[in-house]
Amino acid sequence: MRILGVDPGLTRCGVGIIDANADRSVSLVSVTVLTTDKDLELPQRLLQLRSELAALIEEFKPERIAVERVFAQHNLRTVMGTAQASAVAFVEAAERGIPVDMHTPSEVKASVTGTGRANKVQVATMVGRLLTLPEGKLLPDATDALALAICNAWRGGAGTAPKGALTPAQQRWRDAERQAKKRG
Amino acid sequence: MRILGVDPGLTRCGVGIIDANADRSVSLVSVTVLTTDKDLELPQRLLQLRSELAALIEEFKPERIAVERVFAQHNLRTVMGTAQASAVAFVEAAERGIPVDMHTPSEVKASVTGTGRANKVQVATMVGRLLTLPEGKLLPDATDALALAICNAWRGGAGTAPKGALTPAQQRWRDAERQAKKRG
Incomplete structure (x- = not known):
């Protein structure tokens, strides 16, 4: 399963492409940070x-596209650019019939590090591993795009609810954990 | 000069097309509210x-496109949808080499009513006139899209600074008005 992750942005848009294998291992196919001219x-920037995004999709033919779900940020201008860049990714995917999933930053962090509160360095370290x-080769936007793709590979995407992705044993484990937390 | 105004939105996207004549009169070409399926x-919605927007551009061949400039709103979800819908309009315009201008809501109100603080009813009344x-036929999104197109027709768009659009006599009048306001 080939997955393309997009960390949307107008000034810097991270794109990471991975292959997700049946044994849950993942391998790098390509990674880049697309930039548009601020002038x-x-x-024209969009x-x-x-x-550039269309060229990558045509070249690498991903079967799924994962885009970071954007939330409130301090700078409205940044939110707008992010939303507009993500719209471009959505339309390119929909036009080609490629399923799109959105993941929140904390879902992504939790997937690759085990905690939704991981910092940038932890995420980068785990993506690299x-x-x-x-070591130390990737731009942050590139790392985030790869982390998104990995998150999508493991959580199951394309409308697969996280619960459905768990085996019965995993569900029992999760339920037991929740019970333990309630008691704690 | 044919101008297409877009009041961007994901659920309802107003599109108003006018012809702006040399005598500053404006006439209706077409107006519609595009909707996308919430389900x-x-x-897919984008x-x-x-x-639908591409079909309108192909049919009516506007020479300029005016899009409402989006600012902070209370509901972030609405802002995101608005930003994403506007991105679609921007790309459709840029792809065809059609110049795009953005106008703020207060610029639009000021253009059609004389005051940037006009309410919806005033704007609708003036657009109708x-x-x-x-009377009483248009949806609010349709009215706003037409008001945008009229604003664009009168302010001059496509990189024309408002100042450059004034004749020397108009500039003197504006400067005199400003002086009067300062004194007041």
Whole structure:
């Protein structure tokens, strides 16, 4: 299963492509950070982003696309750019019939590090380990895009509810954990 | 000069198309409110919006497109949908080389009513008068899209600074008005 992760942004848009294998291992296919020219007008920047993203989709033919779910941020301008960049990714995916999933930052962190409160360094370290990358080579946006793709590979995407992705034994374990927390 | 105004939205996207004549009169070409199916996933909704907007652009061949500039709103979910819908309009315009302008709601209100603090009813009334429409027929999103197109027609768009659009006599009048306000 080939998965393309998008950390959407207008100035820097991380794109990470991985192959998710049946044994739950993941391997790097490609990773890049797309940038658009700040001197261009917004419509031209979005068009540029679209062309570059479309080229990657055509080249690597992902079967699923995972996009970070955007939430409130301090800077509204950033939120707008992020939302607009994600719209470009959504339309490119939908046009080609590629299923899209959204994951929150904490889902992504929890998937690759085991905790939704992991910091950037932890996430980067785990992404590097899981994909057996050389250390200290990736830009943060690139790391986040790869982490998204890994999260999507493991959580199950394309409308698969997380609960459905658990085996009966895993569900019992989860239920037991919840009970323990309530008691604690 | 044919102008297409877009009041961007995911659930309801107003589109108003006008012809702006040399004598500053404006006439209605077409107006509609595009809707997308709430039951669809976000990528499919954006794709649907794109198809419908593209069809209108192909049919009416606007020379300029005016889009409402989105600002902070109370509901972040609404802002996101608005930003994503506007991204679709931007890309459709940029792809065809059609210049795009953005106008703030207060610019639009000021253009059609004379005050940036006009309410919805005032704006609707003036849009109806300027385009000689029968009363009480338009949805609010449709009215806003037409008001945007009229604003664009009168302020001058496509990179024309408002100042440059004034004749020397108009500039003197504006400067005199400002002086009067300072004194007041």
